[in-house]
Amino acid sequence: MLDILKNRSTVRSYKTTPIDESLLNDLLEASIRTSTTGNMQLYSIVITRDEKIKSELSPLHFNQPMIKQAPILMTFCADYNRFDKWCHLRNTDAGCDNFQAFMTAAIDALLVAQTFCVAAESKGLGICYIGTTTYTTSSISKVLNLPKFVVPLATITLGYTDSTPDQVERLPLEAIIHQEQYSDYSEEEIRKHYLAKENLEVNKRFVTENNKQNLAQVFTEIRYTKANFEKFSNELLSAIREQGFEF
Numbered sequence: 231m232l233d234i235l236k237n238r239s240t241v242r243s244y245k246t247t248p249i250d251e252s253l254l255n256d257l258l259e260a261s262i263r264t265s266t267t268g269n270m271q272l273y274s275i276v277i278t279r280d281e282k283i284k285s286e287l288s289p290l291h292f293n294q295p296m297i298k299q300a301p302i303l304m305t306f307c308a309d310y311n312r313f314d315k316w317c318h319l320r321n322t323d324a325g326c327d328n329f330q331a332f333m334t335a336a337i338d339a340l341l342v343a344q345t346f347c348v349a350a351e352s353k354g355l356g357i358c359y360i361g362t363t364t365y366t367t368s369s370i371s372k373v374l375n376l377p378k379f380v381v382p383l384a385t386i387t388l389g390y391t392d393s394t395p396d397q398v399e400r401l402p403l404e405a406i407i408h409q410e411q412y413s414d415y416s417e418e419e420i421r422k423h424y425l426a427k428e429n430l431e432v433n434k435r436f437v438t439e440n441n442k443q444n445l446a447q448v449f450t451e452i453r454y455t456k457a458n459f460e461k462f463s464n465e466l467l468s469a470i471r472e473q474g475f476e477f
Contacts, residue, residue, distance in 0.1 A: 234352055239397045241356025244300045244389030253353060254302070261346040264338075272335035273342050274309040276374050276382075277302060286373045290366040291385065296358055300387035305363065305370065306343040308335035310379035326379060329477035332470060336383055343384045356391035359384065365462045367469035378474040399427050 258275070266272065278284060279302055288297045297303060310326040317324040325331070347357045363370060363385045370382045405423035415423070427433060428445050436448050450456070471477075 231348075231352065235348065237397070238351050239395045240358050241387075241389070241391040241395055242294075242296050242358050243392050243395075244296065244356065244387070245392045246301070247390045249301055249355070249388065249390075257346060257349045257353065260349045261342050264342045264345040266338040266341065267334045270313055270334075271338065272308060272310055272313060273339035274307045274312070274380060275342070275346075276305040276307065276376075278305065278374075279303075283373065287370065290369050290373070291360050291362045292365075294360065294362070296387045297360070300358075300389045302388040304343075304346070304386045304388060305374060305382050306339045306346075306384040306386070307376065308332060308339045308381045308383055310335050311377050314379055327474055327476045329475070332381070332475040332477070335379075336381070339383050343386060347386060350388060354390070355388055356395075358387045360387065364466050367466055368472060371469065371473060376473065381470055381473050381475070399430055399433075401427065 254277075262271065278287065281298070284298050284303060287303065288294075291297050310324065310331055314324040314326055326335075347359070350357055363382050367382055370376075371380070374382065376382065401423055405419075424445075433445050433448075437443070437445055440448050440452050442448050442451065
């Protein structure tokens with residue numbers, strides 16, 4: 231398992247080979263053993279195979295080709311709907327229309343999503359985490375017919391890879407780990423931790439192609455701008471409130 235985790239890479243191109251239903255169910259059964267807050271399991275997983283629904287979802291994920299190409303698309307949702315309905319049946323109030331409840335469900339959903347990804351890769355499947363789910367949350371909710379107290383948070387494409395993708399770089403372990411307490415970074419440490427990332431030829435090419443001075447500018451001025459973050463922040467908060475979480 232450690233070798234699988236250390237050598238994994240994101241898969242963006244898939245074979246048309248279908249995924250056996252029994253294998254998928256085994257992966258899902260393993261995934262729902264994931265730890266959750268208070269064992270409430272405040273998540274749901276929407277599995278999409280239908281080409282029409284994929285076509286509706288595709289523009290909401292900025293038309294990334296793997297949305298349509300992958301045999302299965304999985305949307306992991308924070309879900310207080312099921313628990314809330316159970317509480318009403320048992321004459322009690324779930325009290326879930328607040329920020330803490332949303333965060334609890336969001337954490338549950340993301341934990342089970344990661345467990346599923348690890349389980350799938352252990353069986354030779356490839357996955358890609360699609361980060362655009364929180365950019366178009368309201369529209370995705372409508373396509374997937376998500377009721378009150380259900381919010382889509384992460385989308386995963388799943389299938390057998392038709393190539394062997396290269397691993398992307400990661401920061402060194404020393405850049406991530408803090409012993410006992412957080413130790414803030416000096417300028418010298420920041421330069422050291424990002425040196426290898428900045429010196430990769432592929433990243434140097436990104437800098438040149440985007441006519442920027444350095445890689446940090448590519449991230450903040452091209453890929454993830456403040457204007458876009460503010461736009462999508464407002465839309466995400468609005469979508470969460472639309473789904474019944476009032477904060």
